[in-house]
Amino acid sequence: MALIAVLAGDGIGPEVTAAAVRVLNTLGLGLTFEEAPVGGAAYAANGHPLPPATLDLARRADAILFGAVGDPRFDTVERRLRPEQAILGLRAELGLFANLRPARLMPGLEEASALRPEVARAIDLLIVRELNGDVYFGEKGMRTTPDGRREGYDVMRYAEDEVRRIAHVGFRAAMGRQQRLCSVDKANVLETSQLWRDVVIEVAAEYRQVELSHMYVDNAAMQLVRNPGQFDVILTGNLFGDILSDQASMCVGSIGMLPSASLDAAGKGLYEPIHGSAPDIAGQGKANPCAAILSAAMLLRHSLGEAAGADRIEAAVAAALAGGARTGDLGGALSTGAMADRIIEQL
Structure with missing residues (x-):
């Protein structure tokens, strides 16, 4: 049973990561999820953006599902303790040297480009x-x-x-x-x-x-x-x-559409949307979860060898968009959770 470390982080990170976990659970692959604080949330609770317990979980896990880090409340603290140092620290400590960022226009989003x-x-x-x-x-x-x-x-x-x-x-x-x-x-x-x-x-x-x-x-x-x-x-x-x-x-339409994988030499990876924490819309249900959900698909493909599950998620996202599902960044009105619902319906 694969262990997925869920490091949701700051801003819209918890919202989009929760949507991605819902999608993964829909596939019924028997994955286990364990959460830990990172970024500004970790600094507020523990005085460091990448606490030892979080780093330990990241090392133990088969893959890491990451949200976003960044909190303007901590912009004045010394650089080594700022929220963004968490992601740099994870890359360095885990040897994550290869970042894969696919960009493909999904049918129906031509006008959003x-x-x-x-x-x-x-x-x-x-x-x-x-x-x-x-x-x-x-x-x-x-x-x-x-x-x-x-x-x-x-x-x-x-x-x-x-x-x-x-x-x-x-x-x-x-x-x-x-x-x-x-x-x-x-x-x-x-x-x-x-x-x-x-x-x-x-x-x-x-x-x-x-x-x-x-x-x-x-x-x-x-x-x-x-x-x-x-x-x-x-x-x-x-x-x-x-x-x-x-x-x-x-x-391709929005920064809310692009996933990424950060891999080590053995294929273990950290998977995250390329967007930031967007504190201006945090907690409002406005964030587009597609990038996080597509990052979950990359997690299945690259770290767990579940290519079929990855294909299903990507097809479900494409089908939902083709059916008119849109969050605000794409010109629609769906909330983060409602967009995830439309994708899960396709699954």
């Missing part, structure tokens, strides 16, 4: 983002220069082996899709990106069937709007992947 319908219909891509390196994990700090000016610094860095292992993840993903991979970097400016590009080219020699291309990140951002259908798999670093995947979310 920021793009023209004929452009949006072509979107079916996967962003493979490295999670444990880059500027997020490099040396950082604040200092005062000799002439009295304040200066902040964040070091962008990647080691060769970090690039190599995420490149293999990207190429393997491309092998199971349309066998096209676009590596996104800024090699014309950054030494980190030059190393990235060099290593990706080396790894590509092991995947001759995959067509490899390279694109600077500023061009990639433009191309995601101009012609997103050209992309199959986008392989990129931590910072660029964070930005591009949020951009992709509006191309």
Whole structure:
């Protein structure tokens, strides 16, 4: 019996995570769920955004269903204790280095996209983002220069082996899709990106069937709007992947639609919607639960080997949307719970 750690977190996290758990229970797979606080909720209760008991549960579990972290009440506490440090800590402590963020326009959502319908219909891509390196994990700090000016610094860095292992993840993903991979970097400016590009080219020699291309990140951002259908798999670093995947979310209708998986080398993962905690609508039943529910489908597929269950969830979400089910972000009026009800009806 698989154990799922439920780390709902802050803001709308508990609402959308509860919807995802309801959907998983509908499948009757005999999963066991155990909850623990994380983020601002954990800081308020325990003085730390990632308490030892929460980290222990995450280590024991077969997979982690994560909500969202972020609470403006704690924006002034020291950085290491802010709610967002919980997700960074989980990635580092559990070795979650590979982030998979699929973006596909579901039929019926063409009008919700920021793009023209004929452009949006072509979107079916996967962003493979490295999670444990880059500027997020490099040396950082604040200092005062000799002439009295304040200066902040964040070091962008990647080691060769970090690039190599995420490149293999990207190429393997491309092998199971349309066998096209676009590596996104800024090699014309950054030494980190030059190393990235060099290593990706080396790894590509092991995947001759995959067509490899390279694109600077500023061009990639433009191309995601101009012609997103050209992309199959986008392989990129931590910072660029964070930005591009949020951009992709509006191309498919709403940030409330995009799930993600963060995996270790053995396939154990943390699954979460890419949206944040949205404190402005927390507790109001306005959040779109689709991203969390689709994250639950990814959990079944990647960590539990339950591909059939994952397919059922994804088909149910698509059917509910095709039948007109919409939360406010998609132009409708359904509550979080009512949207989950419509998906469960399809199951």
